[in-house]
Amino acid sequence: MDAIILQILNGLDKGSAYALIALGLTLIFGTLGVVNFAHGALFMIGAFCAVTMQRLLSLSYEEIDPTRTDFLGNPLKVEVPYVEHWFGPDLGGAIIDWSVPLGILLAIPVMIGLGFAMERGLIKHFYKRPHADQILVTFGLAIVLQEIIKYFFGANPIQTGAPAAFSGSFDFGTLLGFDPNVIIYPYWRMVYFLFSLVIIGGVFAFLQFTTFGMVVRAGMADRETVGLLGIDIDRRFTLMFGLAAAVAGLAGVMYTPILAPNYHMGMDFLVLSFVVVVVGGMGSLPGAVLAGFMLGILQSFASMNEVKSLIPGIDQVIIYLVAIVILLTRPRGLMGRKGVMED
Amino acid sequence: MFGLSARDTRFLLIVIALTLLTPILLQPFPEGSSLAQFNAGYPDLMQKFAIFGIFAIGFNILFGLTGYLSFGHAAFLGVGSYTVVWMYKLLGYNVLPGLLLSVVISAAFALLIGFISLRRSGIYFSILTLAFAQMSYNLAYSVLTPITNGETGLQVYASDPQILAGSGAPTSPHLFGLVMRNSAQVDLGGWVFTFNVGYYFCAVMAILAFYISLRIFRSPFGMMLRAIKTNQTRMNYTGLNSRPYTLAAFVISGMYAGLAGGLLAAMDPLAGAERMQWTASGEVVLMTILGGAGTLMGPVLGAGFIKYFENIFSKINDGILHGWFAFLPDGLEDFIVACFHPFVGKGWHLTLGILFMLVVIFLPGGLVEGMQRIWRLVRRRKSGGPKRKDPEHRPTAAPHMAE
Numbered sequence: 001m002d003a004i005i006l007q008i009l010n011g012l013d014k015g016s017a018y019a020l021i022a023l024g025l026t027l028i029f030g031t032l033g034v035v036n037f038a039h040g041a042l043f044m045i046g047a048f049c050a051v052t053m054q055r056l057l058s059l060s061y062e063e064i065d066p067t068r069t070d071f072l073g074n075p076l077k078v079e080v081p082y083v084e085h086w087f088g089p090d091l092g093g094a095i096i097d098w099s100v101p102l103g104i105l106l107a108i109p110v111m112i113g114l115g116f117a118m119e120r121g122l123i124k125h126f127y128k129r130p131h132a133d134q135i136l137v138t139f140g141l142a143i144v145l146q147e148i149i150k151y152f153f154g155a156n157p158i159q160t161g162a163p164a165a166f167s168g169s170f171d172f173g174t175l176l177g178f179d180p181n182v183i184i185y186p187y188w189r190m191v192y193f194l195f196s197l198v199i200i201g202g203v204f205a206f207l208q209f210t211t212f213g214m215v216v217r218a219g220m221a222d223r224e225t226v227g228l229l230g231i232d233i234d235r236r237f238t239l240m241f242g243l244a245a246a247v248a249g250l251a252g253v254m255y256t257p258i259l260a261p262n263y264h265m266g267m268d269f270l271v272l273s274f275v276v277v278v279v280g281g282m283g284s285l286p287g288a289v290l291a292g293f294m295l296g297i298l299q300s301f302a303s304m305n306e307v308k309s310l311i312p313g314i315d316q317v318i319i320y321l322v323a324i325v326i327l328l329t330r331p332r333g334l335m336g337r338k339g340v341m342e343d
Numbered sequence: 344m345f346g347l348s349a350r351d352t353r354f355l356l357i358v359i360a361l362t363l364l365t366p367i368l369l370q371p372f373p374e375g376s377s378l379a380q381f382n383a384g385y386p387d388l389m390q391k392f393a394i395f396g397i398f399a400i401g402f403n404i405l406f407g408l409t410g411y412l413s414f415g416h417a418a419f420l421g422v423g424s425y426t427v428v429w430m431y432k433l434l435g436y437n438v439l440p441g442l443l444l445s446v447v448i449s450a451a452f453a454l455l456i457g458f459i460s461l462r463r464s465g466i467y468f469s470i471l472t473l474a475f476a477q478m479s480y481n482l483a484y485s486v487l488t489p490i491t492n493g494e495t496g497l498q499v500y501a502s503d504p505q506i507l508a509g510s511g512a513p514t515s516p517h518l519f520g521l522v523m524r525n526s527a528q529v530d531l532g533g534w535v536f537t538f539n540v541g542y543y544f545c546a547v548m549a550i551l552a553f554y555i556s557l558r559i560f561r562s563p564f565g566m567m568l569r570a571i572k573t574n575q576t577r578m579n580y581t582g583l584n585s586r587p588y589t590l591a592a593f594v595i596s597g598m599y600a601g602l603a604g605g606l607l608a609a610m611d612p613l614a615g616a617e618r619m620q621w622t623a624s625g626e627v628v629l630m631t632i633l634g635g636a637g638t639l640m641g642p643v644l645g646a647g648f649i650k651y652f653e654n655i656f657s658k659i660n661d662g663i664l665h666g667w668f669a670f671l672p673d674g675l676e677d678f679i680v681a682c683f684h685p686f687v688g689k690g691w692h693l694t695l696g697i698l699f700m701l702v703v704i705f706l707p708g709g710l711v712e713g714m715q716r717i718w719r720l721v722r723r724r725k726s727g728g729p730k731r732k733d734p735e736h737r738p739t740a741a742p743h744m745a746e
Contacts, residue, residue, distance in 0.1 A: 035466060125704070131466055132412050136632055137703040139625065143696030151685050151693070271477065271621060278470045313486030320474035320481075327467055328459065 002173060002182045007300045009172065013189040013258060015296020016196035017043075020251035021273040022280065022288035023200060024244035030220045030283040031237045034123055035131050037138040040270025041145040042111065042245050046252025047261035048149055049110055050103030051158050057083050057099045098163045100256055107249045115245030119238045142266065150263040162188040162257035188257045195254050199247060200289055206243075207285075216240055220283070275323045281336025291334055295319050351557060358553055358640075362546045365389055366536050373533035377666060380658060383651055386526055386539035387610075391650045393545035394606045397552045399630045399642030401599020404556055405592050406628070407637035408565060410572035414469045414624050415456070415476030419449040419597045421483065421619030423604025425490070428497045428614045431516070435508030436499075438516050438523070438544075438609040442602065449601020450594050457593035461586060464575070476624055483616035496615035516609050518544060523610055541610050548606060552599060553643070559595070560639060568592055600627075629695075633702055635709025644710050652691055659687040 021043055028036045060081040068076040084092030095102070122141065126134045161167065166187040173183035207213035219226045219233045226233045252261070259265065276295055280287030301307060303315035314321075326333060347355060361368065370384035383389070402416055423445035430441030460471040483491040491497055499505075516523045523541035559565045570578055571585050578585050608614050617623070626649070634645025664680045664687070671679065686694045706713050 122704075129707075132410075133703060133707065135412070135466075135469070136628070137700055139628075140696050140700035140703060143692060144700065147690060147693035147696060151690055267622070271473065274470060275474060278467065282466075313482055316481035316485050317478040320478045323474050324459065324471060327463060327471055331463070331467075 002178050003304065003306075005172075005176070006183050006185075007304055008297055009183070009185050009189075011297030011300035012193045012293070013296075014299065015293035016193050017251055017255055017269065017292075018273055018276045018296050019289045019292025020196050020199060021248055021269055022276040022292045023203060023285060024248040024251075025273060025277050026280070026283060026285055026288040027203070027240055027244040027247070029277070030285070031216060031240045032119075032123065032127065034126065035134050035138070036123070037135050037270065038118070038142040038145065039138075039244075039248055040266030040268075040273065041142040042114070042248040042266070043252040043255075043269055044149065044261065044263065044266030045114065045145060046107050046111060046249030047256050047265065048153060048252075049107035049249060050100045050160055050253045050256045051153065051261060053103035053106045054096075054099040054160055056106075057081065057096050057102070059083075061085075100160055100162060100253065103253045103256075104250060107253045108246055111246040111249030112242040114249075115242035116238060118245070119241040123241070142270070146263050146266065153263065155263060157260035157262040159260045160256040162191075166191055166257075192254050192258065196251070199250060203243070203247065204285070212236065212239075272319060275319055279323050279326050279333055281333030284333070284335040287333055287335030295322065298322060345554065346558065347561070351561065354639075355554060355557060359550050362393070362550055363543075365392070365546070366538050366542065370534060370536055374535050375533070380663070381655060383655060384537060386524075386537055386542050388650065388654050389539065389542045390545050390606075390610045391654075392647045393542065393549040394603050394610070395627075395630065395646040395650055396549050396643040397545075397606065398600055398603035398627050399634070399646040400549075400552050400556045401596040401603070402627045403596075403631050403636060403638075403642040404559060404568075404599070405596035406631055407642070408560070408568035408572060409589050409592050411461070411464065411589060411593070412469050412628070413460075413472040413593070413596075414621060414628070415472030415474075416596070416600050416627055417619050417621065417623035418456070418476040418479045419453060419600035420604035420607070420623065421479065421614070421616065422449045422452050423601035423606075424608040424614035424618055425483075425497055425604075426601070427605040427608035428499065428612060429490075431499045431505070431608075431612055432497075432503040433506065435505045436513060436516050436612070437507065438518055438605075442605045442609065445601045445605030446598050449604070450598045452601075453594045453597025454590070457590050457597070461589050461593060473621055473624070476619060477621055480616055480619040480621070483619060491614075491616060493616070496613050498613050516541075516612055545606055545610070548602065549643075552602070553639075557639060564588070564591070629699055631709075633699060633709055635711030638709070638711045641709050641711040648710065649695065652695060656687055656691040656694065657689065661688075 021039060024042070025036060025039050028034055028039070058081050060079040062077045063080045065076045065078045068078075070076045081092060081096060083095050086092065087095065118141070122137065123134075126137060169184045169186045170190075171180055171183070172185045174180050176183075207217055215226065215231055215233070216236055219231075219237065223233055255261075272295075273292075276291045277288055279295065280289070280291030298318055299315065302318040308315055330336075345352065345355065366384050366389060368384075369389065370382050372378040372382055383392075398416075398420065402413070405416075406412055426445040426448050427438065427441035430444060434440055456472065456475045460468055460475065463471060484493060513520065513522045521540050521544075523544065524539075526537050526539035526542075529536045529538070567585075567588050571589060575585055604614075604618065607618070627646075630645035630649050631642045632645070633648060634643065635641025661680060661684060664683055665676065668676045668679050684690070702709060708715075
């Protein structure tokens with residue numbers, strides 16, 4: 001029992017990342033009908049927003065500390081971050097410590113801006129072209145974005161820590177009445193899971209309870225009719241593209257303490273997220289979220305030693321195996337709508 | 344001749360001539376000159392041209408003719424490589440048994456994957472092939488280590504049986520005594536030409552592959568595949584079951600990929616799982632699109648183009664750039680070098696990505712279409728005559744995937 005709970009918990013954080021990326025992908029596919037292969041790159045750029053934020057906050061100048069000397073007896077030069085200089089060592093240190101969550105402040109405008117630029121500058125011209133062309137051009141864009149990041153940040157993963165308050169683990173088992181030290185779970189993964197729930201809830205609430213969301217949902221169902229009613233649906237869809245980019249970016253920002261960001265993390269996640277979208281059903285938002293969590297948890301179950309000794313190698317292929325079975329038995333995916341990309 | 348029309352025969356003969364003269368044609372600059380680094384006439388690179396040409400020709404039979412976009416073709420490449428290295432280990436360094444078997448095994452593998460994947464079309468087909476290829480890649484790294492030797496890669500050890508290898512047999516890949524890595528160097532007043540056995544072996548294979556693909560393009564079977572690309576629904580309504588045709592195309596392209604993988608191992612007796620990764624599948628898609636999907640020469644051009652960039656562009660560093668722009672005033676020189684810096688050397692992928700995007704946006708027919716546009720422009724200016732219809736090399740804007 002404790003092992004099962006542990007695996008569910010372990011699957012949650014990966015599942016959250018899959019769900020968030022897949023949610024954005026589905027949003028773009030559902031509204032604009034575009035298969036966006038650059039979505040993984042957006043996730044990666046979000047992660048690098050956190051890195052940038054950390055570097056910005058740690059910008060420092062040299063100051064001579066009169067009270068201390070170095071080993072030669074000269075006055076010691078110390079690096080003082082500007083933030084500490086302005087806000088004092090306590091508040092300044094705390095701000096630097098919290099640079100990953102603060103990265104959200106940077107990521108939101110950057111990602112929305114990037115999303116707008118992508119949609120207006122590139123994707124717009126591909127609505128009428130076949131899906132293969134959309135895949136190819138966004139694949140090319142993903143390569144370009146990835147190489148730009150590599151040029152500025154290098155090819156090595158960059159460690160970006162969580163705030164000190166969340167850096168440890170807590171004993172989840174004792175909450176449920178298990179023995180101590182049976183179910184240990186890092187705080188930050190819990191934070192990530194809750195964060196993803198908030199984002200997913202926010203997106204659904206936005207679509208469900210606002211007039212804007214209602215129009216967008218109507219547009220997803222029948223774009224032409226909404227256009228005929230005199231609503232500028234294109235502009236709203238552009239906004240949705242920005243929103244989807246922001247969701248991917250935020251998923252990336254908060255993921256940095258779990259996985260040190262490198263320039264190709266986007267591609268690694270993209271392949272799996274596409275599988276998630278297809279399993280959930282193209283164009284179905286609840287399907288994407290459900291499939292994301294389901295596949296994340298399945299993957300962590302498959303990597304249990306007991307399962308691996310039963311079926312060797314299952315942890316490596318479980319996601320793809322599930323995808324193949326679902327694609328062949330349920331042509332529309334788990335929760336796909338009728339008539340959307342059925343063929 | 345060869346069962347081809349006069350025009351196709353001429354085309355084939357030109358291709359054969361170009362392929363056989365590659366070691367001379369790709370060596371246009373004399374040794375030691377500042378442009379010598381643009382020479383591509385060294386064996387390693389020329390072999391890659393031929394091998395990836397074969398890979399792309401095969402991919403084009405599936406994607407170019409039927410419109411099914413497979414994102415998992417690298418799996419067959421890897422299977423081919425592993426087969427050949429296993430044949431080295433068991434039988435000896437003669438490449439022939441390995442190559443034959445690699446084609447057979449990749450065909451069987453393609454039959455299995457194709458049979459399942461082709462039940463769906465469009466993006467679902469892409470995802471299914473991707474899933475199969477990623478599964479093979481992950482398994483090759485983990486559970487199948489006894490067969491694939493995991494991360495180390497499969498290679499031949501002194502303790503391997505090699506039952507067919509005689510006492511005097513060469514200790515590297517060969518074809519009945521013709522050692523692949525042997526080459527003859529001809530020095531003609533500054534120009535050095537390298538004629539490599541391995542390259543000519545690959546070149547003969549590539550010409551064969553090209554000839555077969557030419558025959559497929561001109562055959563009723565090829566017409567049928569094109570009809571499937573244009574409108575599969577209509578084909579089904581006329582009472583035709585299109586599945587056997589697409590499956591045949593998938594298996595044929597899988598065999599091409601297996602042969603290419605086998606040749607990779609025939610040139611360099613190593614096989615690693617990274618050949619099966621989805622980025623490798625993406626690369627052949629890039630090659631085919633960049634050159635021109637659905638055209639005969641396009642994929643080969645694309646393969647050559649990408650491999651040339653990968654090997655030549657990535658070698659250009661700041662020192663070489665400074666050498667080129669040395670005639671400029673100092674400040675301007677530094678500025679121009681700084682402008683070029685992100686796009687060459689390690690950053691050549693950036694150039695490739697931008698180029699690929701430009702091709703998809705402005706030239707959906709790839710490099711072949713670009714050349715035809717230029718050609719037509721020149722001709723029209725000369726004669727002012729009407730445009731010649733050429734449906735073969737300028738396919739109409741049919742949907743790329745069966746939708």
